[in-house]
Amino acid sequence: MNTLLTAPAAPRPYALDAAGVTLSAILAEPAPGTAPRSTILAVHGRGMRAAYWNSFVPLATALGHTVLAVDRPGYGESANLLPEGLTLAEQADTLHAALKEHARTHDIGAGVFLLGHSDGGKVALHTAATDGSVPLLGLDTSGTGYFYNPEALHFPSTLGGGATKLNWGPLNLYPRGTFQASRALLSPTPPRESAETIHWPRQFEALAPRVRVPVRLTFAEHEFWWQLDEPTLAAMTARLTSAPTTTVAHHPAAGHNITLGLTAPAYHLRVLTFLEECLMVPAAG
Template identity: 55%
Template sequence: MRRITLEAAGVTLSALLSEPEGTTPRAVVVAVHGGGMNAAYFDGRARPQLSLLTLGARLGYTVLAVDRPGYGHSAAGLPRGQGLADQAATLRAALHDFSSRWDTGAGLFLLAHSYGGKVALTTAAQSGLPDLLGLDISGCGHEYALSPHETPGSHTRGRLRMNWGPLRLYPPDTFATSRSLVEPMPAYERAELDRWPELFRATAPRVRVPVRLTFAEHEAWWRHDETTLTDLAAYFTAAPRLVVDRQPDAGHNISLGWAARSYHLRALSFLEGCLAADEATPARRPASIS
C-alpha cells in the first residue's frame, strides 16, 4: 500500500493505493469513506484481515481509497469541504486522472460507506464516469432513524452509539489504532445532512448500474425495517440489478469491526457478478467462428 495524490479540476486529493502483485488488475475498487473519517477507514489496523486494501489486492483488484474533498491533503484548501454535487464532480475528475495513469482492468467499482454512499450515488447519477461497473454501499439509507428532537447534523451524546453500536463488535484495540483516521466533518457536508432524504429521491432513479446496499444488524442511523427497505428499493427504477443485504454481528462502521472481512468478501462477490454480467453483454462477446 502507498499514498498517492490525484488531480481533480484544480483540487488535489490524497488517496491510499493497493495493487495486485505481479499482474494487471481485474478492476479497480474505489473506496469512498464516510463523514468524520478518512480513507484509512478501509485499512483497518486493529487486525490485518480486516483491511479492504489488503484483501482486494490479494484477490486481483486494485483498491483505491480516496480522501474525499475536505479530508486528507485537500483539507487545508477546502476547510469547509464541498457539497454533494461538487464532491461528485471532484471525485469524477480524480478518477479520470487515475484512469489516465493506471491500468483499471475492466473498469471502476465504487464501494462506499455512510456519507460516502451519498457521494457514490450522486457520482453514478451524473454522467461522465466511464467504465462504471457498479456500486456497493454500506451504512446509507433514505430515512433517518432519529428521535424527534434530533437532526442528522446535531451533536448528541448518543452519537457514539449510533456510529459504532455494541463495542463487542470490534477488536479491543480498534479505538487505539483508529485515531489517525478520524477527522472533523466539513461544514458544507454537515449542512446537507438534513436534505439527504429529498436528494435521494431525485438521485436514485438516475443510477443505471447494479447497486448493492448493506445494512448492519446494529445500524442505528437509518431505518431498515422491511417496509422502509421496500420503499427504498422502489426508487432504483433504472438500475439493472438491486440487492439489499444485511450484515449480521456488525455496527454502522462495518469495515472496522470483526465482520469487516465477511462484508468485504460479499462486496467483492457482488463485483464478480458485475464483471460476469459485463462480459456477457453482446458488445463484449467474441465474434463467432464459422
C-alpha cells in the same frame, strides 16, 4: 488465478489531481506486473479518512483488484484548499475528475467499482448517478439509508463523541484496541457537507432514478442511523428504477462501522462476490 499466488504491492500514499483539486488517497495494486481486473474506488464516511478501508485492501488486491481509497474533497490534503468542503454532488463531480485523470495514467481493468460507507455511500450514489468518462461496474454501500432514525435526527458530532451508539453499536463487536486506533481516522466534517445532511431523503429521490449500475445496499444488524423497516427499504429500492439489479443485505453481528468490526472479513468477501457478479455484465459508460 495467478494473482492469488503472488503478493500484492504494498499500499502507498497517492495524490489525485481532480481538475485542480489535489486529493490525498491510498493506492493499493495487485502484484507487480499483474494487470488489475478492476479498480475499486473506496469512499469513506462522515468524519473519517481513507484509512477506514485498510482492512479491505489485502483481500481485494490478492484477488487482482486495485483499491483506490480516497480522502473525500474537504478531507485530508484538500481540507486547506476547501475549508468549507463541497456538497455531495460537487464531491461526486470532483471524484469523476480524479478518476478520469487516474485512468489516463493507470490501467483500471474492466472499470471502476464504487464502494461507499455512510456519507461516503451518499457520494458514491451521486457518483453513480453522474455521467463520467470512466466505465462504472457497480455500487456497494454500507450504512447508507433513505430516512433517518428519529433518534439520529440531531446529527451528533463524531469528533465530539455524541454519536458513539449510532456509529458503533455494541462495543464487543470490535477487536480490542479498535477505538483507540480509530482516533487516527477521525477528521472534522466540512460545514457544507454537514449542512445538507437533513436534505438527504430528497436528494436520494432525485438521483436514484439516474443510477444505471447494479446496486447492493448493506446494513449492519446494529445500524441505528437509519429506519430499516421493510416498507422503508422497499421504497428505497423502488426508486432505483434504472439499476439493473438492486439487493438489500443485512450483515449480522456488526455495527454501523462494519469494516472496523470483527465480522469485517465476511462483509469484504460479500462485497467482492458482488463485484464478481458485476464483472459479468457490461460496464456503464
